[in-house]
Structures are given as structure tokens and as C-alpha cells.
Amino acid sequence: xxxxxxxxxxxxxxxxxxxxxxxxxxxxxxxxDVPNERSLHDVPVxxxxxxxxxxxxxxxxxAYFLLRDAGFEGSLxxxxxxxxxxxxxxxxxxxxxxxxxPAWVRFGIHAFSALAILWFSPVWEMESGFRxxxxxxxxxxxxxxxxxxxxxxxxxxxxxGSQAVAxxxxxxxxxxxxxxxxxxxxxxxxxxxxxxxxxxxxxxxxVFMGDSGSAFLGFSFAAFPIFAIADLDPLTxxxxxxxxxVLYAVAxxxxxxxxxxxxxxxxxxxxxxxxxxxxxxxxxAMVMKGIPHSAVAAVYGVSGIVCSAAVVVSAVLDSLFPVLxxxxxxxxxxxxxxxxSEGIGKRREVVEISELExx
Numbered sequence: 181x182x183x184x185x186x187x188x189x190x191x192x193x194x195x196x197x198x199x200x201x202x203x204x205x206x207x208x209x210x211x212x213d214v215p216n217e218r219s220l221h222d223v224p225v226x227x228x229x230x231x232x233x234x235x236x237x238x239x240x241x242x243a244y245f246l247l248r249d250a251g252f253e254g255s256l257x258x259x260x261x262x263x264x265x266x267x268x269x270x271x272x273x274x275x276x277x278x279x280x281x282p283a284w285v286r287f288g289i290h291a292f293s294a295l296a297i298l299w300f301s302p303v304w305e306m307e308s309g310f311r312x313x314x315x316x317x318x319x320x321x322x323x324x325x326x327x328x329x330x331x332x333x334x335x336x337x338x339x340x341g342s343q344a345v346a347x348x349x350x351x352x353x354x355x356x357x358x359x360x361x362x363x364x365x366x367x368x369x370x371x372x373x374x375x376x377x378x379x380x381x382x383x384x385x386x387v388f389m390g391d392s393g394s395a396f397l398g399f400s401f402a403a404f405p406i407f408a409i410a411d412l413d414p415l416t417x418x419x420x421x422x423x424x425x426v427l428y429a430v431a432x433x434x435x436x437x438x439x440x441x442x443x444x445x446x447x448x449x450x451x452x453x454x455x456x457x458x459x460x461x462x463x464x465a466m467v468m469k470g471i472p473h474s475a476v477a478a479v480y481g482v483s484g485i486v487c488s489a490a491v492v493v494s495a496v497l498d499s500l501f502p503v504l505x506x507x508x509x510x511x512x513x514x515x516x517x518x519x520x521s522e523g524i525g526k527r528r529e530v531v532e533i534s535e536l537e538x539x
Contacts, residue, residue, distance in 0.1 A: 183247055184365055188372050191240045195376035198232040203380060203387045211278065213388050225385055228277035230393015233373045234270040237400075238263060240369045244362070255362060258410060261300045262403060265293035269327075269399055273391035283455055286391075287324070290399070294323035297403045302410045315422065322426065323402040326433065329440035330398025336463055337385040337473035341378035342481030343436055344397050345371050350432040350488025351404050357495045358425070360411035363404050370400060383473035405429035428491045431503045435483040438511055439463060462514050466521040479517055483510045 206212070206226035213227035245259055272289045275281055298316055334340035351367025374397070380386045405425045412421060430437055439462045447454050459468065466476045490506030493499075 184244070184368075187240055187243060187247075187365075188368055191236055191369050192372040192376050194239075195232055195236045195373040196379065198236060199229050199377055199380050199387060202226070202229045202232050206387070213390075225388050227388040228274060228390040228392055229377060229380070229387040230389040230391070230396060231270065231274050231277075233370075233377055233389070233393045234266070234396040236373045237366070237369050237396075238266060238270075241362075241366055244365050244369075255407075255410070258297075258300045258407060259362070261296045262407075265296040266396060266399060269293045270392050270396050273395040277390040277392050286395075287328075290324050290327045290395070291320075293327070293399055294320050294402075297323065297406055301406045302412075319406065319426065322430070323399065326402040326437065327395055327398040329436055330401070330433075331391055331394040332440055333436045333461065333463070334389055334394035335459075335461070336467050336476055337383040338378060338381055338477030339463055339473075339480050340389055340394055340397070341374050341381050342477045343433065343484050344374035345378060346481055346484025346488050347401055347432045348372075348374060349485075350491055351401070353488075353492045354428060354432070354495055355404075355408060357492065358408050358411065360408045363408050363411070366400070366404065366407075370397065382477070385473075401429065401433050427500075428495065428503065431487050431491050431507055433484070434487045434507055434510055435480045435514065438514060442515075462518040465518045469521040471521045479514070483513060486510065 203226050206228065211226055211228055212224040214224050241259070242263065245256065269289055272281060272286065276286060298320060301316075301319070330340065330343075333343070348367045348369075348371030352364050352371060353367075355361065355364030355367055377389065377393070381389065405428070408425050409422050443458075443461045444454055447458070447460060452458070463476050463480065466479075467473060487503075487506045487510060490502040494501070494503040
């Protein structure tokens with residue numbers, strides 16, 4: 181029997197047990213997210229349980245590589261870079277969960293982590309000249325940008341966990357289709373850990389993920405295409421294959437990519453300080469208009485599953501239509517959902533006022 185299924189079950193159990201313990205300890209130690217003017221919650225909630233997700237997944241990946249019989253040659257260096265970069269990223273992010281870390285320090289760590297992955301990427305072997313640097317530059321921007329985007333999107337009960345489960349499952353299946361066993365296992369490991377965490381983070385949340393989880397998940401999903409590309413036969417694929425895998429990576433997390441990108445450019449055009457915290461994401465608009473956190477998380481979770489399924493179908497059929505269609509549908513569905521939530525919120529206010537008047 182293969183050890184991977186057992187290892188995944190251990191990830192699920194360890195993250196569930198670890199999160200339960202974290203909730204108790206954080207309450208005793210006062211590690212709480214106290215509501216402020218930007219918060220979508222009303223009471224202090226333990227924060228930083230993403231540390232359990234990160235530690236569980238990284239430990240499982242370490243065990244996976246140690247238990248493998250073969251495949252250490254090139255992948256070992258890439259895994260070591262990912263493991264070290266992720267560990268540094270999680271440590272700084274955990275510190276930010278406990279006390280504020282300046283934005284420039286966090287950005288510097290994100291940039292360092294991305295460069296560490298790129299340094300051991302196959303782009304330097306597969307490309308040359310302008311194509312080499314254009315691809316490396318695009319991947320660097322994608323990695324740093326999405327690490328921050330996932331962090332910004334972690335602001336409502338269940339939303340980040342739902343996206344992580346959907347994208348993790350997508351990478352698990354896509355990795356198997358592409359022949360990238362390590363990426364496949366990593367995807368399933370993240371899905372298992374996130375599912376366990378989601379039980380505690382579903383509305384009403386008993387604990388929040390914090391930067392130690394959201395930054396790690398964003399960084400991992402952004403780095404996976406590099407590892408998948410590395411597992412391609414360097415003698416056969418062309419540039420199109422590598423760009424296609426990057427497209428798959430973007431599509432697998434499209435609900436978060438779309439929301440964060442639309443919000444970023446909308447604020448940029450208004451001259452706002454885009455690096456400062458805010459409450460202008462589409463998901464935040466839904467919650468503030470009265471839509472339950474669980475419903476918002478379900479909208480993003482289902483959108484993520486649709487995108488993941490489309491990516492897998494596209495990879496199997498070698499056709500871009502399914503993934504492009506899914507991107508188009510989600511790009512319309514999320515703004516429509518945010519728009520209709522305003523009407524729902526107003527109707528709820530009318531009902532609440534009517535009930536108060538009757539009493």
C-alpha cells in the first residue's frame with residue numbers, strides 16, 4: 181500500500197487536533213484578533229491558527245520526500261528552497277499575527293521567498309535571452325502579488341479555507357495529470373489541512389487563520405507552477421507549455437485573483453493608498469450588506485471548485501475552452517453576487533425596522 185493516503189489522513193487529523201489545541205491555548209494566552217473599524221467580526225477571536233496549517237503541511241512534505249524511493253536529484257534542491265523560504269515566511273507572518281510587522285519587512289520576505297524559488301527553477305535551463313527574463317519577471321510578480329492577495333482576501337469566516345480546499349484539490353488532480361507527483365501530494369495535503377481548519381473557521385469562527393496561514397497558502401499556490409514546470413521533460417515542451425501551466429495556476433485561484441485585482445485597480449484609479457488595509461473587496465461588500473459569512477464563503481468555494489474542475493478538464497482535453505469559460509463565468513458571477521447582496525441587505529434592514537416598530 182502506498183504511504184501517501186495514510187500521510188494525508190495524518191495531515192487531516194494533525195491539523196484538526198492542532199487547531200483545537202491552538203484555540204484553547206490562544207484564549208489563555210490572549211492571542212486574539214480584537215475588532216477594529218476594518219473588521220467584519222464583533223468579538224475578539226483567536227488568531228494565528230494558520231501556523232498549524234503551515235507546520236502540518238511542511239512536515240508532511242518533509243516526510244513525503246524522505247519516504248520516497250527516487251526522484252531526489254533536481255527536486256530535492258527545489259524542495260529545500262521551498263521549505264526554507266516557506267519557513268522564513270511563516271515565522272515572520274506569525275510574528276505579524278502576534279504584533280505588527282512593518283509592511284516593507286513583510287514585502288521583503290515575500291520577495292526573498294519568490295526569488296529563492298526562481299533561483300532553483302528550470303527557467304534558466306529552458307529559456308534564454310528576453311524570453312527567459314520575461315518569464316522569470318512575470319512569475320516573480322505573480323508570486324509576490326498573489327502571496328499578498330491571498331493575505332488580503334482572508335477577512336471573512338471560511339473564505340480563505342474554502343479557496344484553499346478548492347485550489348488544493350485542483351492542484352492535487354492537475355499534478356497527477358501533468359505527472360508531477362510532488363505537486364499532486366502537496367495540493368492534496370493543503371486541501372486536507374485546510375478542510376480540517378475550515379471546521380473551526382466556519383461561521384461563527386472559533387479561530388482565524390492569520391498571516392501565518394494566508395501568506396503560506398498564497399505563496400504555495402503561487403510556487404506550484406514552478407515545480408510542475410520543472411517536472412516537464414525539458415527536451416519536449418516549448419514556451420507555450422510553461423505559460424499554460426502558469427495560466428492554470430492563476431485559474432485555480434481565480435476567485436481570489438479576480439476580487440483582489442479588481443479591488444486593487446479600482447482603488448489605484450481613485451488615488452487611494454493601495455497598500456493600506458481596507459474594506460472594499462467584493463466579499464467584504466457582501467458581508468457588510470448583510471450576507472452571512474457562510475454564504476459568502478460558499479459562493480467563493482463553489483467558484484473555486486468550478487475553476488479547479490475546468491482546469492483539470494482543460495488539461496485532460498488539451499483545450500483552453502473549459503478554463504477560459506470558467507474564468508468568464510466567475511468574473512461575472514462575483515460582481516453580480518456583490519450587487520444583489522446590496523438589495524438583500526436593504527430588504528433585511530426594512531424587515532428589522534418593521535419588527536422593531538411592531539415591538
